[in-house]
Amino acid sequence: MGSGDTQRLVVTYTEIPKCALYLLGLCVTNGGNFTFQTVLYKNGDIRFRYPVRSNPSNDADGSSATIGVQENTTNYDQYSYNFSSIDQPFDILYSYTPSISVSKTSCVVNDQVNGTTNPKRIPGSTIRYAIQVINSTYGTASNVFATDTVDSSAFDTSTIKYLQIQNGICNCTGVSSANNNGSGGSDDAENPVILDYGSLTGVVNGIPVQKCGYFEVDIK
Numbered sequence: 001m002g003s004g005d006t007q008r009l010v011v012t013y014t015e016i017p018k019c020a021l022y023l024l025g026l027c028v029t030n031g032g033n034f035t036f037q038t039v040l041y042k043n044g045d046i047r048f049r050y051p052v053r054s055n056p057s058n059d060a061d062g063s064s065a066t067i068g069v070q071e072n073t074t075n076y077d078q079y080s081y082n083f084s085s086i087d088q089p090f091d092i093l094y095s096y097t098p099s100i101s102v103s104k105t106s107c108v109v110n111d112q113v114n115g116t117t118n119p120k121r122i123p124g125s126t127i128r129y130a131i132q133v134i135n136s137t138y139g140t141a142s143n144v145f146a147t148d149t150v151d152s153s154a155f156d157t158s159t160i161k162y163l164q165i166q167n168g169i170c171n172c173t174g175v176s177s178a179n180n181n182g183s184g185g186s187d188d189a190e191n192p193v194i195l196d197y198g199s200l201t202g203v204v205n206g207i208p209v210q211k212c213g214y215f216e217v218d219i220k
Contacts, residue, residue: 007042044096044139044202069094098141098202101134104148107172109216123219127155128162128177130170131195131213138202145184149192150217157191159218165197170212177216 001008013036020031039047046069070076079092110116111125119125131146150157163181179188182196195213202209 002042009040011038011040013037042140044098044137046094046096048092050090067092096137096139098135098137098139098200100141100144100200101136102146103132105130105132105170105172109173109177121219125219126159126216127219128172128175128214128216129193130172130175132170132210133197133200133213134208134210135200135202136208140202141200143184144197144200144211146195146197146213147192148195148215152191154220155217156220157217158189159216160191160193161188161216163188163193163195163215164213165195166212166214167210168212169210170214172214175212175214181213 001010013034015033015035017027017033018031019027019029021027021029037047037049039049041047048067065080066078066082067080068076068078077094106127106129108119108121109126109128111119111122113122114120121127129148131148133144133146135141135144150160162177162179163185164175164178165180165182166175181187182198184194185196186192186194193215195215197211197213200209200211
């Protein structure tokens with residue numbers, strides 16, 4: 001259902017029988033039939049829906065139910081266990097919050113003595129900073145920014161330039177100087193530096209989504 005970020009899969013369990021009595025592993029007494037839904041959203045949210053229809057006696061209310069979500073043996077949540085705690089109509093929403101990790105590295109791209117051939121960190125040299133952001137979860141992270149305040153006692157902040165965002169893993173010495181910072185980011189010579197990464201979708205085919213932001217500045 002839906003389109004774009006509102007896409008969702010609705011699974012409806014209609015008239016599912018509840019066993020009231022087991023004997024030798026077999027259900028010998030039917031405890032009634034119940035209807036409920038699970039909604040899976042594109043952003044990773046999960047909703048359990050216990051509706052009231054025209055015949056509420058046929059709608060599940062969570063009585064004697066075990067309800068929860070589990071990703072693995074360490075990341076899980078149990079809402080209830082064999083416990084009647086839901087009043088109809090009732091929804092349980094598990095909202096998936098993306099987890100973003102950030103790391104920062106730097107390299108020398110030029111100095112006034114050696115140029116670009118094996119440059120050194122000496123006065124007047126240009127340093128390129130690389131700030132990696134990684135979304136290792138399955139939900140989309142929107143409006144991702146990184147802010148970095150450049151030390152004005154060590155660097156000439158008026159030389160801040162070449163703010164750019166690239167997909168993938170940081171390659172400090174391999175990337176070319178360019179300007180393509182997001183529209184919400186800062187401009188040349190502005191301090192602190194604000195890098196606008198936009199949105200990071202979640203894990204794709206088991207691989208975390210990564211973007212790298214770069215900027216350059218000269219040592220005093």
